[in-house]
Amino acid sequence: MHKNTFVKWETIYRYFVLCVVFLIVIFPYYWIVVTSFKTMGQISSAKSIFIPNPFTLKNYTHLIKDTHFLLWFKNSLSVAIVTVIITLILSNLAAYSIGRIRFRGKKLIATLVLVFYLFPPTVIFIPLYLMLNKIGLTNKLEGVMLIYPTITLAFSTWFLISFYRSIPMELEEAALIDGASRFQAFRKVILPLTLPAQTAAAIFSFSWCWDEFLYALVFLQDVGKQTMNIGVYEFSLADIYPWGLLMSAGVLMSIPVIVLYVFVQKYMIRGLTAGAVKE
Structure with a gap:
């Protein structure tokens, strides 16, 4: 009792x-x-x-009709989607090479990937700005699309390496014996097994791009080229804050990320735990 x-x-x-x-x-x-x-x-x-x-x-009516919020929303979405695509393509190729192919210096490269991931973004934004300025991509969305993967690529590669290592080598060897090339074995056998990890890496990249502020503030000056975070930031004048406008913008900015997490949370959980246990 x-x-x-x-x-x-x-x-x-x-x-x-x-x-x-x-x-x-x-x-x-x-x-x-x-x-x-x-x-x-x-x-x-x-x-x-x-x-x-x-x-x-x-507040919502004023935000949509009297500001460039919808344009900023479109810019942010375009930058995030392109960044995710670039990140997934390059990180998969890099993670597969490091995780499954034997070559000299592999451990050093894996360590460097982790080191680059740990680098704070504030350390490299000045060199990146100088590089973009030389090739004429400052104040352009294309420039930001090229810059954002420098942050998301290192994490996604480091994250995917352990997952690729956890996939049994016998699956790939069987495909190679059946006559497939290494790239065909990667694309048709190994890559489909990494869907949960791909989803987790994509969500990380999308969320980081969606929330990013510093690079967008430095690289984008024109109102028509700005992302949401910069546009909403400029609503504030000195110490005057239009709280109703800011909060309505915050609600609308949160919707895409919330919807994304709701629909892919199952794959997200699988991806975060994938590769944790070695076969």
Whole structure:
């Protein structure tokens, strides 16, 4: 009887802690959404704090009709998609070579990949700017599309190496014996098995591009070329913050990433645990 009572109270305590943690995590998001539906008067006077009264869509209307938000959204989406494609192509080729092909200096290259991943982006943005300036790609989305993979490529390669190593060599050897070339064995046998890891690497690359601020601020000056983060940042004038506009922009900016995670979370979990155990 005493043991059952202890288990019951332990369960209640665990659920209580989980609820408290959940509320702490979810409250900022709730606050953003609620504030986006408030008038400026409600926000400045701290009225109707938890529920908008009156409920208004003026912030969203103003954001879409009177700013370049949709153009910024398109720019951010284009940059993120191109970066993900470049990252996946190059990181797969690099990770496959390092993880499955024997050659001299392989361990050194794998170590350098990790070192480059650990490099803070702020260290290299000046050299990158000088390089883009020389080839005439500053203030162009194409330049940012070339620069972003310098950050995402190192992580994706390092992440995929362990997954490629975990795939049994016998699968590839069987394909080679059947007459397939190494590239055919990679494309038709090995690559399909890496879908969960590809998904995790793609989500990381997309999320990083979607949230990136520093490079976009340095490389893109024209309003029509800016990404969302820079455009929304410029809504603020000195110490004046249009909170309703900022919060509505924050809600719309979060939707693509949330939708992406919801639809691919199954593959994301597989990808994050893939390669953790060696066969």
